[in-house]
Amino acid sequence: MIMSHIKRWSRALPAALLVLAGCATYERRPLELEQYAENWPLRELNIDSIREYAETLAGGEENVPYDPSDGLSLMEAEAVALVFNPRLRLARAQAEVPLASAREAGWWPDPEFEAEVLRFATRGTQTSFRFDGPSFKGINTGIIGANGLSADGLEITPPGYRRVGGDFVDDPWIVGASLSITIPISGRLAVEQDWAWAEYGASWRRILISEWELLTRLRAAWLEWSTTRERIEVIKAFVEQLGTVATMTERLAAAGELKPTEARLLLVELQRRRTALQAAESEAELQRLGLLAMLGFAPEAPVELQPDVFLPRIDEAPDARRDTLLRRDPRIIAVRAEYEAAEQRLRLEVRKQYPDLNVGPSYSFEGGFSRLGFGFGFPIPLWNHNRQAVAEASAEREAARTRAEARIEQVFSELARAEARLRYAAERREMLLDEVAPLVDRQVEETRKLLDLGEVNVLVLRAALISAVKTKLELLDAILAEAQAANALQQMLAPRWITPSQAEVEEDDE
Numbered sequence: 412m413i414m415s416h417i418k419r420w421s422r423a424l425p426a427a428l429l430v431l432a433g434c435a436t437y438e439r440r441p442l443e444l445e446q447y448a449e450n451w452p453l454r455e456l457n458i459d460s461i462r463e464y465a466e467t468l469a470g471g472e473e474n475v476p477y478d479p480s481d482g483l484s485l486m487e488a489e490a491v492a493l494v495f496n497p498r499l500r501l502a503r504a505q506a507e508v509p510l511a512s513a514r515e516a517g518w519w520p521d522p523e524f525e526a527e528v529l530r531f532a533t534r535g536t537q538t539s540f541r542f543d544g545p546s547f548k549g550i551n552t553g554i555i556g557a558n559g560l561s562a563d564g565l566e567i568t569p570p571g572y573r574r575v576g577g578d579f580v581d582d583p584w585i586v587g588a589s590l591s592i593t594i595p596i597s598g599r600l601a602v603e604q605d606w607a608w609a610e611y612g613a614s615w616r617r618i619l620i621s622e623w624e625l626l627t628r629l630r631a632a633w634l635e636w637s638t639t640r641e642r643i644e645v646i647k648a649f650v651e652q653l654g655t656v657a658t659m660t661e662r663l664a665a666a667g668e669l670k671p672t673e674a675r676l677l678l679v680e681l682q683r684r685r686t687a688l689q690a691a692e693s694e695a696e697l698q699r700l701g702l703l704a705m706l707g708f709a710p711e712a713p714v715e716l717q718p719d720v721f722l723p724r725i726d727e728a729p730d731a732r733r734d735t736l737l738r739r740d741p742r743i744i745a746v747r748a749e750y751e752a753a754e755q756r757l758r759l760e761v762r763k764q765y766p767d768l769n770v771g772p773s774y775s776f777e778g779g780f781s782r783l784g785f786g787f788g789f790p791i792p793l794w795n796h797n798r799q800a801v802a803e804a805s806a807e808r809e810a811a812r813t814r815a816e817a818r819i820e821q822v823f824s825e826l827a828r829a830e831a832r833l834r835y836a837a838e839r840r841e842m843l844l845d846e847v848a849p850l851v852d853r854q855v856e857e858t859r860k861l862l863d864l865g866e867v868n869v870l871v872l873r874a875a876l877i878s879a880v881k882t883k884l885e886l887l888d889a890i891l892a893e894a895q896a897a898n899a900l901q902q903m904l905a906p907r908w909i910t911p912s913q914a915e916v917e918e919d920d921e
Contacts, residue, residue: 452709454495456483465490467909482715485633488706492629493622493909495707502621503910509611516607517600520593522771529585582779589773589786597765606755612912613752616745619908623741627902629705631895636698637718638891639691642884646688649880653681656872676873684880722894723901725833732826735904740822746815753811757804763797766790826903833896840889843882851875851882 456479465477468489477487493499657677664674700710708714727735737743766789773784854875 452712454708454712456491456714458494461490461494464493464909468907479714482717483706484717485630485719485721488633488702488716489626489629492625492706496625496705497707499618499621499625500707502618506611506614506618509607509614513604513607513611517604519595519600522593523591524588525591526588527586529587531583531585585775585777587773587775590771591769591786592771594768594770596768597762599759599762599765599767602755602759602762606752606759609748609752609755613745613748615910615912616741616748618910619741619906620745622908622910623902623906625705626907627899629702630898630902632698632702632705633716633718634720634891634894634898636695636702636716637720638887639695639698640718641720642887643688643691643695645880645883645887646684646691649876650681650684650688653677653684653876656876657681673870676870680873680877720890720894722890723897725897725900725904727904729830732904733823736822736826737819739906740903741906741908742818743815743822746811746818750808750811750815753804753808757801757808760797760800760804763800764792766792822903826900829896829900829903833893833900836889836893836896840886840893843886843889847882848886851878855879 462477465487468486477490479487479491483491657674660674660677664671699716702716703710703712703714706714768787768789770785770787773786775782775784855878
């Protein structure tokens with residue numbers, strides 16, 4: 412009998428194998444870091460993804476083509492960084508995790524199949540026949556006399572076999588099976604989808620922060636490197652000028668028209684400036700390597716960078732800047748998304764308090780009889796009520812609210828500091844140009860006239876030359892400080908990010 416049941420259940424084996432065929436499979440992928448290290452310096456710049464970023468950054472302007480053959484400009488470098496920057500690539504890869512979760516959220520739980528096979532350990536006794544001896548069947552009470560019973564009054568049955576019934580199970584096997592399907596009548600699956608997409612929305616906005624921070628830092632580093640290159644040119648010109656004057660004073664000292672100690676002052680200053688030139692060149696090289704790292708290039712990559720010292724424009728009126736930050740600052744946008752994710756999680760945990768319905772058919776075979784049935788069940792929310800998860804999600808929502816408020820305070824404080832830095836840097840640059848530079852130029856011009864007339868005062872000449880180069884270097888520092896402050900303020904008020912959310916992409920495709 413059990414073999415018949417096994418044959419019956421074996422018919423369901425192909426269906427079970429078909430269900431298992433839809434499951435994911437595992438395939439090992441080696442890391443292969445050695446191969447990546449070999450290919451890293453060989454990255455190609457003429458690829459479609461970089462060109463697309465360059466066109467987006469250019470705002471569709473046709474007069475700004477992407478051509479890395481003559482070196483990378485700042486705008487071209489921004490497009491390259493958006494593709495190859497390691498931190499940004501990591502942020503995008505990490506955002507794929509909640510995206511994958513959101514795409515697969517909301518599925519019904521898989522049905523649960525249960526089966527059991529039992530066998531009676533004790534089957535009972537079978538029906539048998541027993542041999543009986545003579546036995547009294549009854550007594551004729553009518554013949555009872557005064558002297559007691561008489562043998563003639565007894566009725567004796569003849570000996571023979573009688574059937575003895577037994578409680579015996581012919582089929583010892585019990586087979587049972589049931590299928591349980593969870594029907595999510597609580598509606599938690601739809602809320603689970605909302606929460607999963609809210610989590611992805613928060614992670615996508617963290618990508619926007621990464622892109623915004625990258626472009627801001629790249630521009631700041633580009634300005635610093637470009638200014639260092641300008642500083643090198645100023646020091647080189649000063650060293651050349653100072654070398655010419657030092658040669659002249661050496662000839663005068665050799666002719667006895669100038670004290671050797673005075674002539675030596677210019678030689679000492681010349682060596683000091685050559686040392687400063689070497690330090691500036693070293694600093695410029697370190698800054699260039701830092702830019703290559705931000706672009707995602709190997710240090711030995713054959714990439715030329717075009718220096719550019721620029722002053723960003725600030726078009727936003729001061730009284731409208733806070734409202735602009737509330738709408739456009741990627742960090743504030745991110746905390747809004749994080750709060751929404753916390754809101755959806757609390758909504759999900761509250762919805763989990765309500766039970767889902769479990770229904771399904773059942774089958775059993777016992778004692779040679781088959782039975783079909785239908786069952787249902789649901790948990791009774793009596794004690795647990797998902798209290799722990801609800802309390803945790805509620806506390807997390809309040810923490811998200813506090814983070815959003817703290818982020819607004821931080822951004823507004825940064826706005827005030829950026830405005831102050833820009834204002835003071837502009838004032839310093841104007842003072843150097845309008846007040847200090849004319850005085851230095853006048854002093855240098857008068858010193859040259861005296862030198863042409865043959866009147867050489869080494870101390871005055873040295874002081875005039877040092878003042879001139881010092882003023883130029885200070886002016887470069889002031890221009891850099893103003894450009895850095897303007898860059899920070901512009902990036903806050905007009906932030907740039909490129910990557911669209913996957914939800915927007917899928918909506919556009921529809």
